[in-house]
Amino acid sequence: MSEVSPEESSKKGVSRRGVLIGGAAGVAGIAAFAFLSSRGSGGVSTTADCITTDMSASEPTLAVSNWPEYIDVDDGDYVSTLTQFQEDSGLQVTYTPDVNDNLEFFAKVRNQLGACQPTGRDLFVLTDWMAARMVQAGWMQKLDKANVPNLDKNLISSLRGPTWDPNRDYSAPWQAGFTGIAYNRALVPEVRTMDELLTRADLKGKVTLLTEMEDTMGLLMLSDGADPENFTDAQYSAALDKLSKARAEGQIRAFTGNEYINDLAAGNIAACVAWSGDVAAADNEDLVFLPPEEGMMIWSDNMLVPVQGLHKANAEKWINNYYDPKVAAKLAAYVWYVCPVEGAREEMESIDPSLVDNPLIFPTAEYLSKTHGFKAITDAERAVLEKEYTSVIG
Incomplete structure (x- = not known):
């Protein structure tokens, strides 16, 4: 069985986006940007002496950090995508919904990332702007494209080619x-x-x-x-x-x-x-x-593998699994965010036909035309x- 904390016991309630807690967290956030800026444009080099040896072949485990209420859960006869993944892959997943805020989570892991030390996580999910900072700092591992064929095949066009990761070499959108x-x-x-x-x-x-x-x-x-x-x-x-x-x-x-x-x-x-x-x-x-x-x-939230993630190939199995249209549709029917996977809309017909034309899950080109992103800014600019x-x- 996976390890899922009590926050994941219900679909309703707090969702994936968290509160930027005032006081100490606000100070920590500004300090975080100063810390990233101090690393310079290159940040920590993702060289062989920083990227750890992948233990996936001998250790069938995976540690995932995500936002609260951002995945389906077992309920009676309903088998969640997480449980099904474990059964299909043979991996033991420790799933922790501890990403309550981008800055708050960064404060948890920045010292280890900066020192090239393990964070205790093989994969975590961060919003575009923070994901960009992590990639630019050199703290994320490049994905092996051979292990994630579903990502390149099925990622929807509107989420391809962000300026901070134009080939999606380091990131895979979880939801938007x-x-x-x-x-x-x-x-x-x-x-x-x-x-x-x-x-x-x-x-x-x-x-x-x-x-x-x-x-x-x-x-x-x-x-x-x-x-x-x-x-x-x-x-x-x-x-x-x-x-x-x-x-x-x-x-x-x-x-x-x-x-x-x-x-x-x-x-x-x-x-x-x-x-x-x-x-x-x-x-x-x-x-x-x-x-x-x-x-x-x-906006979108993105799956990332840190340089000291000990089970990179296992994390890639997770990413590839969630880019299967059937799995993506099942997840989307539960969390009701924009599904990043091409083909999931067709699969939704057999899961919940009422959601097929829901623009909050499968937005049309007209609906997307009303949307805007926030411009890319440096860490120093963001701090200001x-x-x-x-x-x-x-």
């Missing part, structure tokens, strides 16, 4: 998702734009925004007509001023991680900036997720932007 607006339609009419969210009188004091800078600031810049993939300092500052004004006027109740979903369902808040999968997993017909009229943000953002959200 959107950042937009959610509201409780039992309490208020539809909230169509970020400006409505920040100014409507019926929402005053009943709004939450996200602590993750890229998500909230990306949407705010879109609301000003700026492009979050190519913005200026002045545009960022203008969006920050809008945010500061809304907070000073009492429009915003709090800045949160994904705990907002409980407050939205309970009626403690009426609308918020939200992640698509959270609203879907809440299974509450009164909660509605929609793209703001000006557009929404898109995060500090400015933190000074406003407190």
